Amino acid sequence: MMLLVTESDHDELARIASLSGLESDLLRGPGITRWLDRRARSLGLDERSHRAMLIESEEERRILSEQIAVPESWIGRYPVSFDLLHETAAARTKESSVFRVLSLGCAAGQEPFTAAACVLDAGIDASRIEVLAIDRSRSAIEMGSNGDLPSMAVRGDLPEYMRTRLQPSGRRWKVDDELRRLVRFIEADIVSESLPVAPGSCNAVYCRNVLIYLESDARDRLCRRAASYLAKDGIFFSGHADPPSDLLETLASIDRPGAFAWRRRGESDPRPKNTSSEFTVGRVASRRISPRPSKKSIDPTITPPAEQGSPEEVIAIQRLADLGRLPEARELAERLLVEHPADLSVLLILATIDSADGRVEAARDHLRRALYLDPDDPSALFQMVVLCESEGELDVAARFRRRMDRLATDGGPEE
Numbered sequence: 465m466m467l468l469v470t471e472s473d474h475d476e477l478a479r480i481a482s483l484s485g486l487e488s489d490l491l492r493g494p495g496i497t498r499w500l501d502r503r504a505r506s507l508g509l510d511e512r513s514h515r516a517m518l519i520e521s522e523e524e525r526r527i528l529s530e531q532i533a534v535p536e537s538w539i540g541r542y543p544v545s546f547d548l549l550h551e552t553a554a555a556r557t558k559e560s561s562v563f564r565v566l567s568l569g570c571a572a573g574q575e576p577f578t579a580a581a582c583v584l585d586a587g588i589d590a591s592r593i594e595v596l597a598i599d600r601s602r603s604a605i606e607m608g609s610n611g612d613l614p615s616m617a618v619r620g621d622l623p624e625y626m627r628t629r630l631q632p633s634g635r636r637w638k639v640d641d642e643l644r645r646l647v648r649f650i651e652a653d654i655v656s657e658s659l660p661v662a663p664g665s666c667n668a669v670y671c672r673n674v675l676i677y678l679e680s681d682a683r684d685r686l687c688r689r690a691a692s693y694l695a696k697d698g699i700f701f702s703g704h705a706d707p708p709s710d711l712l713e714t715l716a717s718i719d720r721p722g723a724f725a726w727r728r729r730g731e732s733d734p735r736p737k738n739t740s741s742e743f744t745v746g747r748v749a750s751r752r753i754s755p756r757p758s759k760k761s762i763d764p765t766i767t768p769p770a771e772q773g774s775p776e777e778v779i780a781i782q783r784l785a786d787l788g789r790l791p792e793a794r795e796l797a798e799r800l801l802v803e804h805p806a807d808l809s810v811l812l813i814l815a816t817i818d819s820a821d822g823r824v825e826a827a828r829d830h831l832r833r834a835l836y837l838d839p840d841d842p843s844a845l846f847q848m849v850v851l852c853e854s855e856g857e858l859d860v861a862a863r864f865r866r867r868m869d870r871l872a873t874d875g876g877p878e879e
């Protein structure tokens with residue numbers, strides 16, 4: 465349905481966005497416009513009455529927010545950040561105090577479970593580890609509390625310390641009991657609700673790919689709050705696209721490209737001059753690119769294959785997709801693919817976008833092409849397994865899974 469956008473439409477949408485603490489542009493993307501239209505019809509409402517409901521009802525705004533900030537994550541996302549956590553924990557094995565990790569916007573637990581396994585692997589005794597994981601998505605919190613993770617929680621290769629901790633369980637993954645016991649899940653709004661975290665108590669605070677969704681006041685509040693939870697030498701981890709300008713007020717960046725890590729700003733730290741930092745998307749990307757990228761650490765957001773599409777564009781596509789702006793993400797990706805038809809990372813992102821949008825055959829074509837270019841690409845194989853399973857093509861899925869398993873037992877493809 466074509467919407468006629470008027471001045472009062474903008475005002476209303478801006479009001480709904482502000483009540484939800486969301487960036488108002490996010491409510492105007494084509495994907496969310498289609499969702500709002502479907503949602504109004506399913507409730508038997510016209511567009512105007514549905515907007516009135518969104519203004520009145522906090523529950524309806526919660527449902528809307530879940531459509532925007534989707535609980536999308538995966539195990540070991542941004543591997544360098546977990547390397548830094550590992551080193552930090554390893555330096556504290558002799559102490560007796562609790563090692564506390566907080567994950568704000570934890571999705572179904574992909575991030576806090578990885579952190580728990582990482583700290584354990586670093587040598588901290590389980591009795592000293594506490595991981596608190598908070599998200600407002602009820603379904604994500606339920607899943608994590610049961611020790612379940614969605615199929616797409618595993619992408620590419622797992623960090624060594626997670627390999628023995630996950631078992632396939634139907635279409636999901638099951639986390640082992642030890643990890644499950646270490647992570648406590650809480651359903652709450654991390655911006656507006658009070659949280660059971662003492663100031664200065666956390667060795668690491670993860671707040672990744674959440675700030676990008678929020679309007680500036682909410683971002684500011686969340687940054688200050690998260691910084692206040694950090695222990696004196698605690699580390700704050702942000703996402704690749706989170707706005708550094710908000711963080712620079714309270715935190716100073718740690719020079720570890722790819723970790724997106726920060727520490728508390730001290731008295732002696734110089735005041736920030738401007739908002740450009742190592743977190744500026746283009747610079748991070750170009751530092752992370754190696755001439756021959758390892759197939760073992762696939763993270764399409766920050767390690768796209770070199771000599772192909774520009775890394776900035778690949779990141780921009782991923783960011784749009786993370787924001788649920790699928791048509792825009794697809795348009796950009798398709799344009800990039802015309803210029804670089806053999807760019808595996810673009811093909812994989814396109815397949816993800818098309819799967820999320822229900823365009824199964826288009827997704828399958830992109831995956832076929834990716835596997836033609838690299839028959840051993842673990843991400844392409846894995847996405848193919850998931851796609852075939854969700855289409856009920858169990859035999860074909862099993863064939864691709866066997867190929868994946870063979871790669872794993874052969875020690876993976878040649879570097």
Ligand SMILES: C[S@@+](CC[C@H](N)C(=O)[O-])C[C@H]1O[C@@H](n2cnc3c(N)ncnc32)[C@H](O)[C@@H]1O
Pocket residue numbers: 530533534535536537538541568569570571572575598599600601604652653654655656671672673674677703786
């Ligand atoms: C894109 S996911 C990021 C997950 C993970 N931190 C990562 O970077 O992989 C964003 C998560 O933040 C959650 N979220 C967004 N706004 C929130 C809020 N105000 N309170 C609690 N959770 C929120 C969403 O439900 C979603 O699970």
